[in-house]
Amino acid sequence: MNTSKVRVRFAPSPTGPLHMGGVRTALYNYLFAKKHGGDFLLRIEDTDQTRYVPGAETYILEALKWCGIEPNEGVGYGGDCAPYRQSERKPIYKDYALELVNKGWAYYAFDTPEELDTIRKQAEAAKMPNWQYNSISRMTMKNSLTLPADEVESRIQQGDPFVIRFKMPRNEEVRFQDIIRGWVVFSTNELDDKVLYKSDGMPTYHLANIVDDHTMSITHVIRGEEWLPSAPLHVMMYRAFEWEAPLFAHLPLILKPDGNGKLSKRDGDRLGFPVFPLEWKDPETGNISSGYREKGYLPKAFLNMLLLLGWAPSNNQEIFTLEEMIETFSLERIGKSGSKFDPEKTKWFNQQYLRNMPRRALAEMILPTAKERGYDVCVEYLEGVVELMLERAVFPLDLLEGTYLFEDPKSYDEEAVSKKWKKEESGQILLDWSIKLQSLETFNVESIDTAMKSFLAEKNLGMGQVMPLFRIALTGVLTGPGAAQVAALLGKEFVTPRIQKCIETLG
């Protein structure tokens, strides 16, 4: 086992917004690094110039920041291995590709994409659906293995486009021990001669990945399961370079909640939940994909949900602080199978975190929106609102749902009225109750409750005959926090007029 300092990386490509599966990969990498006192790097894999999406990189940085996952090194953070953007490292890859050519592990190939396409189509037509550029077919192609040396030389000299391909050996077994899956075995006969260096002068993912992981001293590669099939290629490349390979851990995928398949960008808005941490506006189409942040999810709740989607502790703990996550996390306890994402449970996490937040912080959080809605309130008042609304809120803005805490009810719920309001007596009861309330010196929940009790005794009435009326008068509806609590928060000066108005309106 490698005793050097743990160094892991999260290496997204900026082809669009980071989706929650990516965030989970980043989280697991981050937790693993922190747990072992190691480094977590952020590398941007932008070797495909055709898939560049403006704003994607900024989005990734911002998303990680929102989640509280902070790299030690990387794009936006600097570090000894800078630059961390592969497009800026372009000059270093060619030498490595050439090194492999010189060692006999790679070769030049001059076949054009069109030619390859034609061959694939022909093969398919001939019922050979899986044509590969490999140890057998390469001898019939245009490359430095089949062309005379001087022709290869002159083609390169005159600037003919070429790629460099890995020369995958035949009849060898590649095996490596995945931390999550155990031994994984492949035969090189199933592997093809992957392009390492593209005709545009850029490396492919495979080359850049290996070179960077090595030069950045990465010790553990923790990435999605979709990379498992190319892991043997990577192992072979480490062998070819004569470098020590890092340890691999391939994470199971996050699946869509309904049906099958991995969770994709489309699923979110189709099923009514975000798949992205932050809202994203597609620069080309202008389409907006919703984000957890904008929907009112707390970053810690989001992270906690992600943590448990594929990983579980040995006890039944569900709620984790970041410190606890770091302390308990281990790659060995990550499950092998894909996990269907459950939006309902995500809400539950949010609710848990919301309840554990200081009242003051919540009040401050909703203050701007309250102002926007035209409520003339201060933070202190909102703290009172939070106190009343918290137990029925999942998102911060749910706390503002009781509009009656900010303005007089505009109408009285029809069903509530028809059920509880009795023309012949309700008005009188409310009027008497109102008089009783006005006589109170201190106006708080306790005094109102006490007054209510004595009122009921005096009039020989039951709770159910008065409270609902009181509630209708104050809020216009039959749901929500206790009427006494609402009244106490509003204050006497608002309560009496509301009762007055109610009596007038409903008779």
Added chain:
RNA sequence: GGCCCGUUCGUCUAGGGGUUAGGACAUCAGAUUUUCAUUCUGGUAACAGGGGUUCGAUUCCCCUACGGGCUACCA
């Protein structure tokens, strides 16, 4: 099609040769509550199938089925 990976309640999962197979979300019922919500209590609900190995398999092995991933000069 080929290669690789996987399979415990509806969902996320714990467990592991002998257990009443545990928890959480969701769901249902009851209790509390002036209402809603909360809270509490309880319930329904799972080892994909078939072969081995074994005194005994949900647990170990094999096969089948099913699911997923990959199969580009994309990452």
